[in-house]
Amino acid sequence: MTTVTTATTVTEPDALRDALGLLKDREQVAERLLDSSAKHSFDPDTELDWDAPLEEGKWFWPPELVSLYDTPLWKKMSEEQRMELSRHEAASLASLGIWFEIILMQLLVRHIYDKSVTSAHVRYALTEIADECRHSKMFARMIQKGEAPAYPVSRLNHNLARVLKTVSTTPGSFACTLLGEEILDWMQRLTFPDERVQTIVRGVTRIHVVEEARHVRYAREELRRQMVTAPRWEQELTRVSCGEAARVFSIAFVNPQVYTNVGLDRREAVAQVKASGHRREVMQSGAGRLTEFLDDIGVLRGVGRKLWKSSGLLA
Numbered sequence: 124m125t126t127v128t129t130a131t132t133v134t135e136p137d138a139l140r141d142a143l144g145l146l147k148d149r150e151q152v153a154e155r156l157l158d159s160s161a162k163h164s165f166d167p168d169t170e171l172d173w174d175a176p177l178e179e180g181k182w183f184w185p186p187e188l189v190s191l192y193d194t195p196l197w198k199k200m201s202e203e204q205r206m207e208l209s210r211h212e213a214a215s216l217a218s219l220g221i222w223f224e225i226i227l228m229q230l231l232v233r234h235i236y237d238k239s240v241t242s243a244h245v246r247y248a249l250t251e252i253a254d255e256c257r258h259s260k261m262f263a264r265m266i267q268k269g270e271a272p273a274y275p276v277s278r279l280n281h282n283l284a285r286v287l288k289t290v291s292t293t294p295g296s297f298a299c300t301l302l303g304e305e306i307l308d309w310m311q312r313l314t315f316p317d318e319r320v321q322t323i324v325r326g327v328t329r330i331h332v333v334e335e336a337r338h339v340r341y342a343r344e345e346l347r348r349q350m351v352t353a354p355r356w357e358q359e360l361t362r363v364s365c366g367e368a369a370r371v372f373s374i375a376f377v378n379p380q381v382y383t384n385v386g387l388d389r390r391e392a393v394a395q396v397k398a399s400g401h402r403r404e405v406m407q408s409g410a411g412r413l414t415e416f417l418d419d420i421g422v423l424r425g426v427g428r429k430l431w432k433s434s435g436l437l438a
């Protein structure tokens with residue numbers, strides 16, 4: 124009889140990882156990430172000038188990355204209304220970021236619960252949790268600074284995530300982490316160097332990009348190891364849950380209340396974003412590095428792949 128085990132609660136898979144040399148690799152990666160954290164970490168409260176006034180005529184998000192860009196509705200909007208939409212979308216994405224980070228902190232805490240407290244792998248996880256604490260406070264401050272409301276996800280997604288963050292398997296958790304981190308990261312890499320964008324938004328995205336590169340590395344390396352050693356059922360579950368998360372993510376990405384709040388018809392706006400070729404291209408480019416990686420380690424197969432396609436994030 125074969126016993127089913129989960130990677131988070133038993134030491135057996137760790138023994139297998141050890142035999143494959145994966146634990147040594149895990150420690151080496153964590154040591155490098157700890158080194159980098161010691162050199163390049165920021166305290167947003169002191170690093171950024173929160174008292175500086177907002178700048179007249181500047182965007183809160185690069186226009187090409189605003190959901191309605193290039194749609195018939197966009198063409199009818201005044202420049203002022205477009206900028207207003209960028210202010211609300213930046214707040215919506217920052218709210219989504221906080222939601223993700225709070226979920227991620229819980230996943231990381233669960234991940235290390237059974238691991239050696241003196242390992243570099245656990246020390247790095249704690250470092251990352253500290254990063255995410257600063258990020259969530261920083262995003263909240265940015266929303267307030269932009270005088271926009273916070274945009275929570277729908278009740279349903281809020282509660283779906285409540286279940287996910289409580290019961291998800293280790294590889295499932297890391298796959299979802301990457302989904303949350305990589306697409307927003309891709310957008311932020313285009314935002315911080317953009318001189319058309321508000322200085323405070325550029326500062327926030329710069330800090331986030333620098334610190335997030337380590338998080339992506341940590342999650343990728345762990346997911347790669349997990350997909351080698353996890354039992355088959357867990358690998359399969361990871362493919363399906365990750366595909367489902369991609370589907371939910373693509374719908375929840377921008378809260379449709381932003382359209383109402385800038386005086387647009389919400390239904391019409393949602394329909395135009397859905398039909399927009401430019402938007403599809405943006406989202407697929409944003410997910411490109413991630414889907415390439417997931418394909419490489421065998422996450423994009425079967426039903427999971429179909430879900431990814433239906434999310435519109437995979438061509």
Ligand SMILES: [Fe+2]
Pocket residue numbers: 224254255258259331335
């Ligand atoms: Fe973050």
Ligand SMILES: [Fe+2]
Pocket residue numbers: 255304335338
């Ligand atoms: Fe992160």
